[in-house]
Amino acid sequence: MAGRNKQPVDVIEKRGKTHLTKAEKERRKEEELQIPDRLKEVRAPDFLELISNGIQDFNRYAQMLTIVMPTMFGEPDADLLARYIVAQHQYEKFTLMLEKSKDAKEIKVLQIAQDRAFKQAHTCSSSLGLTVTSRCKLVVPVDDGDIEAAQF
Template sequence: MAGRPRQPLEVIKGKGRSNHLTKAEMKEREEQENAIRGSTENIVAPSYLTKKQKDEFYKIANELIKLKIFSNLDVDGLARYIDSRTEYVKIVRLLRSMKPIDVSDGVKSLNESYSKLQKTKNLLFNECKGAASELGLSITSRLKLVIPKADPPKHTPTEFERKFGDV
C-alpha cells in the first residue's frame, strides 16, 4: 500500500487534523486501535535470558509500559534486543583487549581475528539499533510515537452548541 503510514487517532486529534473524519470513522478507528494494542498483564521475561538480562528486561519493560507502547506481544522483541546487546558488549570488551595489527619479527600484519570480531560487532550493532527502533528505545523512534496535546478550544461553546452542535 503506497502513501503515508497510518497515524494513530490520538496523533491526528492532537495535530488538530481530525476534521476529515466523521464521528463514526473516529469511533471505528479507536476500536481498532484498542483491539490491536495488546495486554500488559502477563509480561514475563523469557527463560533463555540470564538473571542479569531478566533484570534489564523488567527495567526496560516497565519504562515502555509507562509510555503505553509495550504489551505482551513485544516480549520476544525486547528479549532479542537485550540478548544482542549483551553479545555486542562482550565483543566490544574483547576488541578493546586486542590489537588490530600484529607485529612479529618487525613485520606488521593485519590481525585476522580482530577484523572478524569487528564485522561481528557491526552486525550486532545494526541488530540492536533495529530492535531498539522498533521498541521505541531511541529518541527518534519515541518522537514518532509522541502524541501531541490538543490545542484548547478557541471559545467556550454556547448552550445551544453544547446541545446541538458538534462540540
C-alpha cells in the same frame, strides 16, 4: 497507495483537531491496534537468566515501553525485547574483547562479530521504538497531567 500514516484518534483529539464525526472516530478506534489486557503483562524469557543483568534490563525496558505505548506493548513483544537485550550484551562483550586484543587476526574476527551484534541490536531497538529516529515516528497521546509523571 502513498500517503501519511493515520494518527490515532486520541492524538487527533488531544491536538484539538477533531474534524472527524463521532461515527468516524468510533470506526477508527476499532481499527487501531491494541494489545488485549490479558497480553499486557510482560514476562522475561528464562534464557535471559544466563546473561548478567539480563532480567533487570528486560524489566527496565519493558517498563519504559509500557509507559510510552500503554495500549501497544505487551507479551507479543517480549521475544523481540529479549533479543535486543542479548544482542546488546554481545555487542558490549565483543567491544571489551576488542579493546584487550593485540592480535590482528583476532581483531578482524571480533570486529565482524561486533558489527553483527550491533546490527542485530539496532534492528531490534528500531522495531521497539528505542532509537531516536524510531521514537520520532511514534505518536503518543499525552495528557497535561502525564507530562510531569513521564519524567524518567
